[in-house]
Amino acid sequence: MEDFYINNTSQDNSYYYSNTTINKDNYDHHVNQRFILQVATYIISGIGLPLTLVAIYTLYSEVKNDHVAPIYVINLLLSDLIQFCCSTVAEALTYYYQLGLVSFIFSIMYFCSLLVSVCFMVCIALERFLVIVCPLWYRCRRSIKSSVLICVLVWVVPSVLYLLTEYLYYIAFWVISTLLLLPFPLFIFFLVGVLKALSASISVPSDEKRRIVGILVLVLLIYTLLFLPSIIGMLLETYNETLNILSLMFLRLSPLADLVLYIFMRKGIIEKILASVCCCRKDSNDISSSSV
Numbered sequence: 001m002e003d004f005y006i007n008n009t010s011q012d013n014s015y016y017y018s019n020t021t022i023n024k025d026n027y028d029h030h031v032n033q034r035f036i037l038q039v040a041t042y043i044i045s046g047i048g049l050p051l052t053l054v055a056i057y058t059l060y061s062e063v064k065n066d067h068v069a070p071i072y073v074i075n076l077l078l079s080d081l082i083q084f085c086c087s088t089v090a091e092a093l094t095y096y097y098q099l100g101l102v103s104f105i106f107s108i109m110y111f112c113s114l115l116v117s118v119c120f121m122v123c124i125a126l127e128r129f130l131v132i133v134c135p136l137w138y139r140c141r142r143s144i145k146s147s148v149l150i151c152v153l154v155w156v157v158p159s160v161l162y163l164l165t166e167y168l169y170y171i172a173f174w175v176i177s178t179l180l181l182l183p184f185p186l187f188i189f190f191l192v193g194v195l196k197a198l199s200a201s202i203s204v205p206s207d208e209k210r211r212i213v214g215i216l217v218l219v220l221l222i223y224t225l226l227f228l229p230s231i232i233g234m235l236l237e238t239y240n241e242t243l244n245i246l247s248l249m250f251l252r253l254s255p256l257a258d259l260v261l262y263i264f265m266r267k268g269i270i271e272k273i274l275a276s277v278c279c280c281r282k283d284s285n286d287i288s289s290s291s292v
Contacts, residue, residue, distance in 0.1 A: 033245045038091045041252050045084040048256050052081050055262045071147045072127060073265050075154070076120040079113040080255035086110035087252060108162070114251060115158035115176070117258070118227060122183050123150060124261070125219050128212050129190040132197045132204070180231045187220040215264045222261070226254040 056077045059070045086106045093103035130138040161176050194216055198209050230247040 033241060034094070037245050037248060037252075038094070040249055041087050041091045044252050044256060045088045048080070048259065049084045051259055052077050052084065052255065055259060056081070059262070059265075070265065071144070071151065072120050072123045073262060075151050076117055076124065076258055077262065079117040079120060080258050082113035083110055083117070083255050086113065112159040112162050114254075115162055115180075116155055117254065118180065118183055118223070119154040119158055120151075121219050121223060122186060123154065125187055125190045125216055128215055129194055132194045132201070132212060177231065177235050180227070181235075183223055184228065187216070187223060191216045191220060211264060215261065218257075218261055218264055222254060222257045226250040226257060 056074055059074050059077070086109045090103050090106040090110060093106070158179075161179070165176065191213075194212060198204060198213065201209075204212075227250075229243075230251055233243060233247055
């Protein structure tokens with residue numbers, strides 16, 4: 001939080017009175033925005049934390065030797081779990097100056113887990129892409145060991161890069177910014193490649209096609225709507241407090257969006273939803289035709 005001081009020892013009282021009024025208005029506006037962000041963080045964490053724990057437990061029970069995809073989703077949800085905890089603690093300690101170092105540590109943990117979550121989104125999209133475009137190659141190459149190794153690298157590399165910003169700020173800042181922009185063209189490439197492969201494929205069931213396309217579209221939307229605004233603002237190096245608070249709010253919402261991704265990863269749920277929608281449409285058409 002920014003410090004605010006009022007200087008009443010000036011010889012020109014009218015000038016300093018108006019300047020103090022402006023500064024006080026800005027300060028009150030800043031406090032109100034931070035309060036809104038703080039309340040939103042508590043609400044999001046209160047909703048997402050128990051749901052994420054349930055999702056992790058459910059996915060962990062489904063991990064088998066021939067089922068690699070949940071491993072990436074589990075790690076994504078673990079990074080979301082860290083985000084929920086660290087963002088809540090960091091916001092709670094914002095106004096306690098004596099605990100500034102603790103708040104700083106939790107903020108670093110939060111942003112490291114945020115980078116990790118983006119990397120796991122790329123892993124999930126890549127895995128779906130390989131399943132459709134290169135099924136034989138991927139079936140021979142995939143294994144639990146290789147997935148675990150990738151997960152370890154994803155946890156270590158982004159965290160190290162972020163920590164380097166504290167010592168090599170300028171170089172590491174542009175490296176991280178560039179890496180954060182790479183997922184956007186990758187997600188588009190994965191989605192277009194899967195759509196082309198599915199249009200020519202007759203062996204993949206229609207419900208599986210819908211589920212895979214839904215996962216890739218959802219990953220692209222989560223990144224574009226929730227992550228991209230903050231990345232663009234960071235690259236432009238322009239500071240606007242209102243836009244900064246909004247971008248942070250979007251980042252706080254990203255773990256909740258990952259829970260929707262978990263729903264798409266579970267077989268049967270989307271099919272039931274689509275079936276219920278189709279039944280509702282069919283019933284409405286029957287009612288309209290009978291009335292005619």
